[in-house]
Structures are given as structure tokens and as C-alpha cells.
Amino acid sequence: MIETRGLVKLFKDKKRGEIRAVDGVSFTCAPGQIYGLLGANGAGKTTTLRMLATILEPSDGTAIVCGHDVVKAPQMVRANVGFLSTATALYPRLTSQEMVEYFGRLNGIPEAELKKRLDEIFTRLDMNSFRDRRCDKLSTGMKQKTSIARTLIHDPQVMIFDEPTLGLDIMTARTILEFIRECRQRGKTVIFSTHVMSEVEKLCDVIGIIQAGKFLAEGSLASLREKYQEQDLEEIFVKVVAPHYKPEEAA
Amino acid sequence: MPLRNIGIVYRKELTDSLRDRRTLISTLLVPLLLFPLLSVGFGALAFTLLKTAEEETPKVMLLGGADSPGVLDALRAGKKIEMVPATPDWKDKIINKEIRAAIAIPDGFETSLAQQNPLTVEIYKYEGELKSSISAAAVEKNLKHYRDKVVEARLQADHVPSSVLTPFLIKQNNVAPPEKVGGAAFGGIIGYMVILLCLTGGMYPAMDLTAGEKERGTMETILSSPIARFDLVMGKFFLVLTASLVTAALSVLSMGISFWGIQQLKAFDVTKNPDAAAMQLQVKLPAVFSVFLMALPLAVLFSAGLITISLFAKSYKEAQSYISPLMILVILPAVAAMLPGVELTAKLALIPILNVSLLCKELVTGTYHWNFIALIFLSTCVYAAAALFLAVKMFQREDVLFRS
Numbered sequence: 001m002i003e004t005r006g007l008v009k010l011f012k013d014k015k016r017g018e019i020r021a022v023d024g025v026s027f028t029c030a031p032g033q034i035y036g037l038l039g040a041n042g043a044g045k046t047t048t049l050r051m052l053a054t055i056l057e058p059s060d061g062t063a064i065v066c067g068h069d070v071v072k073a074p075q076m077v078r079a080n081v082g083f084l085s086t087a088t089a090l091y092p093r094l095t096s097q098e099m100v101e102y103f104g105r106l107n108g109i110p111e112a113e114l115k116k117r118l119d120e121i122f123t124r125l126d127m128n129s130f131r132d133r134r135c136d137k138l139s140t141g142m143k144q145k146t147s148i149a150r151t152l153i154h155d156p157q158v159m160i161f162d163e164p165t166l167g168l169d170i171m172t173a174r175t176i177l178e179f180i181r182e183c184r185q186r187g188k189t190v191i192f193s194t195h196v197m198s199e200v201e202k203l204c205d206v207i208g209i210i211q212a213g214k215f216l217a218e219g220s221l222a223s224l225r226e227k228y229q230e231q232d233l234e235e236i237f238v239k240v241v242a243p244h245y246k247p248e249e250a251a
Numbered sequence: 252m253p254l255r256n257i258g259i260v261y262r263k264e265l266t267d268s269l270r271d272r273r274t275l276i277s278t279l280l281v282p283l284l285l286f287p288l289l290s291v292g293f294g295a296l297a298f299t300l301l302k303t304a305e306e307e308t309p310k311v312m313l314l315g316g317a318d319s320p321g322v323l324d325a326l327r328a329g330k331k332i333e334m335v336p337a338t339p340d341w342k343d344k345i346i347n348k349e350i351r352a353a354i355a356i357p358d359g360f361e362t363s364l365a366q367q368n369p370l371t372v373e374i375y376k377y378e379g380e381l382k383s384s385i386s387a388a389a390v391e392k393n394l395k396h397y398r399d400k401v402v403e404a405r406l407q408a409d410h411v412p413s414s415v416l417t418p419f420l421i422k423q424n425n426v427a428p429p430e431k432v433g434g435a436a437f438g439g440i441i442g443y444m445v446i447l448l449c450l451t452g453g454m455y456p457a458m459d460l461t462a463g464e465k466e467r468g469t470m471e472t473i474l475s476s477p478i479a480r481f482d483l484v485m486g487k488f489f490l491v492l493t494a495s496l497v498t499a500a501l502s503v504l505s506m507g508i509s510f511w512g513i514q515q516l517k518a519f520d521v522t523k524n525p526d527a528a529a530m531q532l533q534v535k536l537p538a539v540f541s542v543f544l545m546a547l548p549l550a551v552l553f554s555a556g557l558i559t560i561s562l563f564a565k566s567y568k569e570a571q572s573y574i575s576p577l578m579i580l581v582i583l584p585a586v587a588a589m590l591p592g593v594e595l596t597a598k599l600a601l602i603p604i605l606n607v608s609l610l611c612k613e614l615v616t617g618t619y620h621w622n623f624i625a626l627i628f629l630s631t632c633v634y635a636a637a638a639l640f641l642a643v644k645m646f647q648r649e650d651v652l653f654r655s
Contacts, residue, residue, distance in 0.1 A: 011650075012650070050471075053475050055471060055474045055475055056649055056653070057649065075477050075478075075479060076477075078475060078476060078477040079477040081475070083471075083475035085471065087468050087471045088468070088469075088471050088472040088475060089467055089468030089469050089472060090469065090472070091263075091267060091467075091469055092467060093266075093267050093270040093271060094263070094266065094267060098263075098266065102259070102263050103476055105259045106256065106259060106260075106476040106477060106478045107476065107477055108477070134270075150472070154477075
């Protein structure tokens with residue numbers, strides 16, 4: 001379960017002064033659901049998700065993730081969260097297994113239990129053929145699988161995906177999307193940011209649209225279609241975002 | 252369980268660093284090779300070059316002197332010199348190193364000598380050019396020998412014994428034991444090298460573990476794990492400290508082997524070459540241990556400083572450009588300690604790096620000023636703690652971790 005309450009994030013920029021990257025965002029993601037956070041570049045998606053993963057601290061407001069406050073108990077939150085983005089790379093000089101083991105240990109999993117989980121995940125994701133290969137020698141697909149294994153090792157209740165398919169080829173992207181679906185089947189709370197409409201249409205149970213740090217619309221695909229009288233999600237998105245869109249803010 | 256987590260990070264960083272060629276070169280290879288190359292290799296090379304220069308028969312141009320055969324004979328009699336006939340472009344020839352020096356003997360030199368009317372013999376050389384200076388010195392030596400003979404002949408003619416010129420003798424004697432003699436000559440260099448290698452040893456791991464992590468995109472990955480940032484920075488710090496200390500330890504070890512090597516070189520055999528007495532450095536184990544002990548808090552200071560600075564950088568390259576000026580900042584006080592006459596005082600004992608460098612100079616000679624040792628150790632510990640505090644603080648700052 002994720003519940004954000006008026007999340008605000010301010011950044012200071014030498015040229016532009018104070019920037020409100022996220023400006024009072026509140027929403028709720030329930031277990032067994034995929035929540036799609038939709039927004040243009042620079043809308044505030046990554047900042048919101050980084051605050052949920054406690055990589056960044058909110059300037060104001062808070063969020064409760066699995067019953068833990070992101071401001072008061074960030075370590076507890078991280079112990080319950082799996083975070084995956086295109087920016088979460090692998091250690092090139094570690095092997096696939098060492099990478100996953102490292103994160104297992106950081107999550108406090110006892111060695112015997114860790115070995116069991118490793119074997120299980122590596123078998124489930126069909127990774128045994130490259131478990132002893134260094135991450136810098138892996139193909140993109142193998143790297144993605146290793147990243148997935150890294151987020152799964154502590155069996156988190158909440159999964160946060162920040163544009164996980166950005167720059168990936170179709171086959172690798174499909175592996176990720178299937179993995180996201182699987183997370184829902186296992187009853188995890190999933191939040192997923194993207195600006196690929198087709199992914200949202202295929203996956204998301206609830207969609208939130210964000211622009212210039214502000215939360216503009218929320219609902220299931222069906223309710224958004226009804227509200228904005230459009231079938232195509234892209235058209236709905238443009239209708240919602242256009243009045244607030246400033247090209248110079250897209251970064 | 253911060254200790255457990257720090258240990259996990261440390262072990263991972265150790266595995267990672269041991270697979271990084273740049274870290275291995277700067278931590279293991281450089282200290283192991285630097286001292287033997289610098290001391291034995293470079294020393295032997297310099298010695299060979301000097302010997303070759305001294306053994307060469309220099310070409311010296313004779314300007315005038317046709318009417319003074321006695322002085323010409325004297326020039327030929329002493330150290331071997333090849334006399335070449337005068338040409339008008341003799342100055343250019345010296346500069347172009349075709350000849351090493353020129354000697355101008357005034358007309359009627361021997362006549363004036365007989366009349367006890369002193370004239371000046373002038374030697375021309377290329378100042379700063381080693382072989383020219385050696386040749387000029389050889390010419391001067393031959394001339395002085397001739398002059399002494401003239402004096403002796405005059406005294407004999409007047410029935411005065413030549414001992415009148417040396418009414419008493421002067422002799423300098425060394426009372427310092429060999430380790431102090433060698434320490435005074437090399438103590439500064441030892442401290443300097445240990446300090447410098449403490450820094451260079453930690454440099455690459457520090458950059459790799461911070462700026463390198465940002466560049467490779469693994470910073471966000473590690474920050475998404477439940478580990479506390481304090482534990483993370485401490486794990487990284489201990490790895491950088493290990494690299495720094497291993498480099499320092501290896502440099503001390505290789506230094507010991509190098510000096511042992513020097514002493515095995517016949518070139519520095521005291522019995523054959525008295526000038527080499529200063530090279531007889533006897534590094535005593537307690538001295539080596541104390542130098543290493545003093546390097547400890549300095550290594551902490553460097554490691555924490557390096558982490559703080561390179562964490563600020565967005566990339567490995569940017570970190571390198573920040574750290575290069577730091578090298579100068581460290582080298583300057585370390586070099587200052589080697590300057591003659593710079594001695595430890597209470598004020599200097601508070602200046603970081605300079606204090607340890609000065610102390611190392613004394614430790615190598617076997618001198619232990621316990622109040623200075625305590626003051627320097629404590630003050631360096633305070634600086635190190637401040638640097639470590641800063642490194643931890645920097646790791647909490649989002650604008651540093653996610654600088655774009």
C-alpha cells in the first residue's frame with residue numbers, strides 16, 4: 001500500500017531559482033493493483049517515485065509505504081520496496097550472482113535463506129547460465145533480468161518502476177512488462193511511471209496524470225475515457241496536460 | 252547493525268576494487284616499483300653518468316701561452332686533458348659542446364711569474380653544464396698544483412720550509428651514528444614519499460567509489476537499498492583507507508628493500524667511495540614502524556578528504572580535475588619539510604601534512620620528541636575526524652549525490 005499526502009519537492013537552481021518539481025501530490029496505490037503515473041518529460045514522475053523509494057526526502061508532505069513514513073522511517077520503507085529504473089545500473093565488475101547477493105545481504109537476509117532465494121529466483125528467471133558472468137559482459141536482456149532479481153531478492157511488498165523500458169528493445173521491454181504483471185498477480189502494490197501510452201493501456205488499473213509537479217487527473221482507463229470523452233489515452237493525456245504544458249520545463 | 256552493514260559494503264567494495272586495474276596499479280604496483288626505480292635505478296644511473304663524465308678526456312682550447320712552456324707542461328702533467336689549438340669561435344664551441352672549456356694564458360706569463368708579478372689565468376666554461384664544469388675544475392686543479400710547486404720552489408730558494416704554509420691542520424669528524432647521518436640526508440624524502448603514496452593509494456578507489464558510482468549509474472541502485480547512508484559511506488571510507496594504508500605499507504617495505512639494495516651496490520661502498528657515507532642509511536625497524544604509525548591518521552584524513560571531494564564530482568574525469576590541485580596542496584607542505592633548516596616547532600606541529608613530514612624526518616634519524624609526536628598525532632586525528640564528518644555529511648546531501 002502506498003499513500004502519498006501532499007508531497008512537495010523543491011530544488012534550488014542557480015539560473016531558475018526555486019523549482020517546485022513536485023507540488024502537493026496525493027494519491028493512493030492499493031495492493032494487487034498497478035498504478036500508472038503518466039507525465040511528459042520533467043513532469044515530476046521520477047522525483048515523486050524517488051521520494052517514495054526514499055532516495056530523495058520530501059520538502060513537505062509525506063507518504064506512507066507499507067505502513068512506514070518515508071520521512072520518519074526511510075530505512076523501513078526501503079526494506080519493503082523494490083525500485084527499478086533505467087538509472088539503476090549494475091556494478092560492472094561484480095557477477096550477476098554477486099550483484100543480487102550484495103543486495104540480499106544489505107536487506108539483512110540470513111546467508112542460508114539468501115542462498116535458497118537466489119537459487120529460486122535465478123531458476124525462475126532462467127538466469128543460471130550467466131550467474132557467474134560479470135555484469136559488464138551481460139547482454140541488455142541479461143542485465144534487465146539481473147536488475148529484476150536484485151529488486152526481488154528481499155521479496156518486497158511494493159514495487160516502484162521508473163520508466164523501466166526506456167531505451168530497451170521490444171523483447172527486453174516485454175520481459176519487464178511481464179514481470180510487472182507478475183508482481184500484480186502476487187498481490188504486490190505496483191507503481192509504474194512512463195510516457196508510453198500503450199504500456200499504460202495494457203497494464204495499469206489506475207492512472208494518475210502529472211504535469212509541472214501537479215497532480216491533474218486520476219482514475220481507471222474506463223473512467224478517464226468517460227470523463228474526457230475520448231477513447232485514445234494519448235488524446236486524453238493531451239487534453240489534461242496541454243493547458244499546463246510549458247515546453248521549456250521539459251527536461 | 253551498522254557494523255555488519257559497513258562490513259557488507261566494505262567486502263563488496265574490496266571485491267570490486269581488486270578487479271579494477273587502475274586501483275591495482277595505483278595501490279600495489281606504483282609503491283612497489285617507485286622506490287626501487289627511484290633509488291636504485293635512478294641512483295645507479297646518475298652515478299654511472301657522473302662516472303662517465305669524469306672519465307672523459309676533455310677537449311680544452313688553449314688561448315695564448317706560446318711563450319710559457321712551463322705552464323703548458325703542468326697542464327698536461329696532471330689530470331688528462333686534450334689540448335686543442337685556438338680558433339676565433341672558441342666561445343661558440345664551448346656553447347655547442349664541441350670543446351668543454353678554454354684556458355687563456357696571458358702573454359709573457361712565465362716572465363711575469365719569474366718577476367713575481369702576478370697575472371690572471373682565465374678559464375672559460377659553460378656554467379651549469381656538468382661536463383664543462385668537471386673539465387674547468389680539472390684545469391683549475393692542474394693549475395693549482397703548478398702554483399703550489401712555484402710557491403714551494405720560491406720558499407726553497409729562500410731556505411724557508413714548506414711547512415710554513417700549514418702551521419696547523421684542520422679535520423672534520425662525524426660523531427653521529429650511521430642511521431642519523433643517513434636519516435638527516437634522506438629522512439625528508441622518506442616522509443614525503445610515504446605521505447604522497449598515502450594520498451595516491453586512496454585516490455583511485457575514492458574516485459571509483461563515488462564519482463565512478465555516479466557515472467556508472469549505480470548510485471541510485473545502492474541508495475534504493477535499506478542500508479543507512481552512514482553505513483554506506485563508512486564502508487566506502489574503510490576501503491579507501493585500506494588502499495591508502497596498503498600503499499603506504501608497501502612503500503615503506505619497498506623503501507627498506509631499496510635502501511638494502513643501495514647498500515649492496517659497489518658504487519656506494521664507503522671504503523671505496525668516502526662521499527657515499529651519507530648513503531649508508533640504516534633504516535631501523537622501530538623508525539619504520541613509527542613513520543607508518545604517524546601516517547595512519549594522515550591516511551584517514553586523506554581518505555575522508557578524497558571521498559568528500561570526488562563525491563562532489565559527476566564523473567570520474569571531473570573528480571580527477573578536482574583532485575589534481577589537491578596533489579599540489581599535499582606536495583607543497585611535504586616538500587617544505589625537506590627544505591634545509593625547517594625544524595619542528597609547536598606552531599608547525601599544528602599544520603597538517605607539514606607536521607607529519609617534519610616528524611618523519613626526525614623519526615628516521617631515530618629522534619623521538621614525545622610531546623611533538625603526541626601533538627602531531629592528536630592534531631592530525633582531529634583534522635581526520637573533521638574530514639570524515641564532512642564526508643558523512645556530504646553523503647546526506649541530495650544536491651551532491653544527484654548533482655546535474
